[in-house]
Amino acid sequence: MKKLNIFLITILGFLLVGCKATDIDVFRFVNHEITIQVGDDAVLNLIYGEYDADDEVTYTLSKEGIIVLFGNTATGIAPGEVTVTATIDGIKKTNIIVTVINEPINSMSISSAAFVTVGTPIQLAVSVLPSHLSNEVTWSIEDSVQSDVEAATVSPSGLLSGVIGATTKAELTAGGKQIVVVATSKVDPLMSVKKTILVKYQPTTKVTLSTAGGKTTMGVTDTLQLVATILPAHACPVLTYTSSNTSVVTVSNTGLVSVPENSTNYKTTTITATSLDNVVGTIDITVLDPNA
Numbered sequence: 242m243k244k245l246n247i248f249l250i251t252i253l254g255f256l257l258v259g260c261k262a263t264d265i266d267v268f269r270f271v272n273h274e275i276t277i278q279v280g281d282d283a284v285l286n287l288i289y290g291e292y293d294a295d296d297e298v299t300y301t302l303s304k305e306g307i308i309v310l311f312g313n314t315a316t317g318i319a320p321g322e323v324t325v326t327a328t329i330d331g332i333k334k335t336n337i338i339v340t341v342i343n344e345p346i347n348s349m350s351i352s353s354a355a356f357v358t359v360g361t362p363i364q365l366a367v368s369v370l371p372s373h374l375s376n377e378v379t380w381s382i383e384d385s386v387q388s389d390v391e392a393a394t395v396s397p398s399g400l401l402s403g404v405i406g407a408t409t410k411a412e413l414t415a416g417g418k419q420i421v422v423v424a425t426s427k428v429d430p431l432m433s434v435k436k437t438i439l440v441k442y443q444p445t446t447k448v449t450l451s452t453a454g455g456k457t458t459m460g461v462t463d464t465l466q467l468v469a470t471i472l473p474a475h476a477c478p479v480l481t482y483t484s485s486n487t488s489v490v491t492v493s494n495t496g497l498v499s500v501p502e503n504s505t506n507y508k509t510t511t512i513t514a515t516s517l518d519n520v521v522g523t524i525d526i527t528v529l530d531p532n533a
Contacts, residue, residue, distance in 0.1 A: 268292055268329055274338035277308075277317045285313045285325060285337055292329050301326045307341050317341035320428075346374055349434040351424055356417055356439040357393060357403040360475035365399035367424045367434070378424040383435065388421035392440045395422060406442035408479050413517055417441040442477040448514050448522030452498075458527045459490075461504065465526065467496035469514050477517045486510040490526055500528055507533075 267290035277283045287298065300310050303324035308315045315325065322340045348370045357363045369376045380399050384390035392405045401422065407413040417439030425433040453466040469480055482492040489510040492498050498512060507530035514522045 268333045269335040270337040272337060276340040276342060278342055278344045279317045279319065281317050283315050285315055287327060296329055299328045308339055315339055343428045344374060346426055346429045346432045347371065349426065349432055351422060351434055351436040353438065356441050357401050358441045358443055359403040359406050360443060362400050362402040365401055365422060375428050377427040379427060381423045383421035383423050387419060389418055392418045393420050403440040406440050406477060443473050443475045445471060445476040445516040445518050445520040447472040448516055448520050450512065450514055450522045450524035457525060458529055460529055461500045461531055465498040467498060467512065469496065479517045480514040483513050484510055489528055498526055
């Protein structure tokens with residue numbers, strides 16, 4: 242019985258020694274993973290276990306360009322994820338995953354004029370806070386009820402060009418056709434800012450009317466297509482046509498002149514074209530008497 246007790250005590254001693262050796266045979270990072278911002282530092286603390294804190298530790302990175310290491314201090318230099326491996330005594334290894342993120346943008350704003358005139362682009366600019374963060378953005382024009390995506394274009398550098406200004410009296414009264422410009426941060430794609438801008442045509446200075454064939458006379462069965470020249474080139478192209486005497490000739494909204502059926506009014510009448518901003522042009526059209 243005594244021999245059995247001695248044997249059991251011996252086995253227990255081995256077990257206890259084994260447990261103690263396992264407990265101290267630990268070499269690992271304190272954390273399994275950490276997240277830092279670009280420009281921030283983090284100390285990658287180790288638990289040495291049976292090793293001495295003065296023992297030489299070497300560090301390797303799974304990829305370059307995410308962090309730089311100065312001893313066991315990691316500095317974030319670009320967004321991404323990297324695995325840091327620490328090796329002690331040339332054999333024992335442990336890993337930590339370091340995730341680097343950009344410092345978040347608190348706010349963004351677009352600075353620009355309140356309107357853009359067709360033919361005269363304007364430059365958009367973005368400010369961000371904190372101000373030391375990148376203000377690089379992706380520009381776009383919102384396609385919605387409040388924003389006509391076809392009314393303007395915006396370049397990657399933020400140059401906004403008007404394409405279509407006000408084409409109705411309501412839009413003209415409102416100051417132009419409305420668009421919503423969107424700037425989305427390249428470093429923080431969840432951050433964006435919008436600004437409403439009006440697209441205007443250049444004011445009309447002159448409207449001149451002629452006909453496709455140069456004729457100003459017509460027979461009762463003829464039609465004449467009016468040709469309108471509007472200055473400047475980037476003025477609103479919308480015109481409203483009227484006839485001073487619709488019993489002599491009528492004119493369509495596209496400028497096609499015709500004689501009413503069974504008309505016997507062989508006279509001269511004036512066709513007027515009026516721009517959206519009330520500049521007019523006129524031409525006299527004469528209907529020839531077929532019996533003359």
